[in-house]
Amino acid sequence: MKVCTVIGARPQFVKASVVTEQFMHAGVEEYIVHTGQHFDKNMSNIFFSELGLRKPWRHLAIGGGSHGQNTGRMIEGIESALLDIMPDWVLVYGDTDSTLAGTIAAVKLHIPVAHVEAGLRSYNRSMPEEINRVLTDHASALLFSPTLAAVENLQREGISGESVLRVGDVMYDVALKYGSQAGESSRILQHLKLLPAHYILATIHRQENTDDLSRLKCILEALSSSSEKIVLPLHPRTKSRIQEFQLSLPDNVMCIEPVGYLDMVMLEKNAAVIVTDSGGVQKEAFFYRVPCITLRAETEWRELVELGWNTVVEPKSVEPITKAIEEAKSRPGNLTARPFGDGNAASLIAKRLACSCN
Ligand code: UDP
Numbered sequence: 369m370k371v372c373t374v375i376g377a378r379p380q381f382v383k384a385s386v387v388t389e390q391f392m393h394a395g396v397e398e399y400i401v402h403t404g405q406h407f408d409k410n411m412s413n414i415f416f417s418e419l420g421l422r423k424p425w426r427h428l429a430i431g432g433g434s435h436g437q438n439t440g441r442m443i444e445g446i447e448s449a450l451l452d453i454m455p456d457w458v459l460v461y462g463d464t465d466s467t468l469a470g471t472i473a474a475v476k477l478h479i480p481v482a483h484v485e486a487g488l489r490s491y492n493r494s495m496p497e498e499i500n501r502v503l504t505d506h507a508s509a510l511l512f513s514p515t516l517a518a519v520e521n522l523q524r525e526g527i528s529g530e531s532v533l534r535v536g537d538v539m540y541d542v543a544l545k546y547g548s549q550a551g552e553s554s555r556i557l558q559h560l561k562l563l564p565a566h567y568i569l570a571t572i573h574r575q576e577n578t579d580d581l582s583r584l585k586c587i588l589e590a591l592s593s594s595s596e597k598i599v600l601p602l603h604p605r606t607k608s609r610i611q612e613f614q615l616s617l618p619d620n621v622m623c624i625e626p627v628g629y630l631d632m633v634m635l636e637k638n639a640a641v642i643v644t645d646s647g648g649v650q651k652e653a654f655f656y657r658v659p660c661i662t663l664r665a666e667t668e669w670r671e672l673v674e675l676g677w678n679t680v681v682e683p684k685s686v687e688p689i690t691k692a693i694e695e696a697k698s699r700p701g702n703l704t705a706r707p708f709g710d711g712n713a714a715s716l717i718a719k720r721l722a723c724s725c726n
């Protein structure tokens with residue numbers, strides 16, 4: 369059984385790491401194609417070394433262009449890689465341009481696609497991620513959904529039956545695996561002189577926030593008006609927009625380079641509150657039971673809002689954000705619910721693919 373995994377962005381390295389491990393146990397021959405969407409040392413390489421990901425079989429080094437340029441070049445590169453091995457399956461993750469490119473390249477060669485994190489919806493078609501995930505789901509032969517809500521979203525679009533499997537969330541598997549290990553190997557709190565529960569962790573990278581001057585200004589102003597120290601690992605896109613817009617960073621904001629996964633886990637686990645527009649970080653906040661503010665108009669992870677762990681605030685004005693941060697500090701969420709499965713999503717995915725010659 370040959371599976372070609374197409375990944376290219378930071379969250380995909382995190383998700384794929386646990387599935388790669390299970391492929392080894394299940395005797396699946398895995399070929400990783402890295403599109404190059406994220407390429408810096410701390411956006412890519414560190415995840416391969418820290419999380420035990422298999423070295424990419426092909427690295428396409430495609431990045432830095434527009435969505436259309438990147439996706440087109442990726443399709444071409446992935447197609448050529450697929451023609452060399454003709455795998456039984458192509459496995460894609462999440463909702464990036466790499467996900468869509470892997471899907472299109474595969475289905476045009478009649479290679480079936482399996483999609484991890486299938487069925488998520490923001491119902492906001494102006495997000496590039498929403499387009500990528502909808503198109504990928506509709507072209508996939510196997511849909512691995514993390515939650516019941518995701519399965520129901522697919523059903524509403526006419527995708528159901530044996531092709532849809534609710535396996536749980538691979539990011540929960542990753543959190544279980546590395547949650548305690550991070551405490552042993554990461555020294556980030558000492559390095560940044562941070563006391564547990566005495567800082568806010570913030571991550572901002574969604575295009576709708578970074579590329580819109582008024583939103584980005586609003587977010588930085590809201591962070592600056594907090595009485596807490598803010599730790600902000602800066603995504604490359606956010607960094608370049610801050611420079612382009614000539615925005616200054618407030619004094620209480622500690623801007624750092626993107627960190628590796630284990631350092632990130634430590635920062636998340638010990639934060640008083642997490643403020644983010646990331647999909648993955650919202651869930652990790654919940655895994656470590658840290659209240660989260662999501663700076664968007666909506667979230668794909670509605671269960672976190674319903675369970676009281678997440679508040680969605682659209683960054684259009686400062687006051688609602690600062691209010692939400694203050695309220696979050698004393699908000700107790702539901703401690704018993706487990707909407708993301710049993711922590712064995714990766715194993716279920718590997719077994720399902722291992723036993724199917726499509
Ligand atoms: N992450 C990390 N270092 C950072 C910021 C994020 O390791 O400096 C991890 C984070 O813990 C999560 C993943 O990257 O596992 C989320 O990626 P991102 O926010 O870029 O994408 P999204 O989840 O929004 O697709």
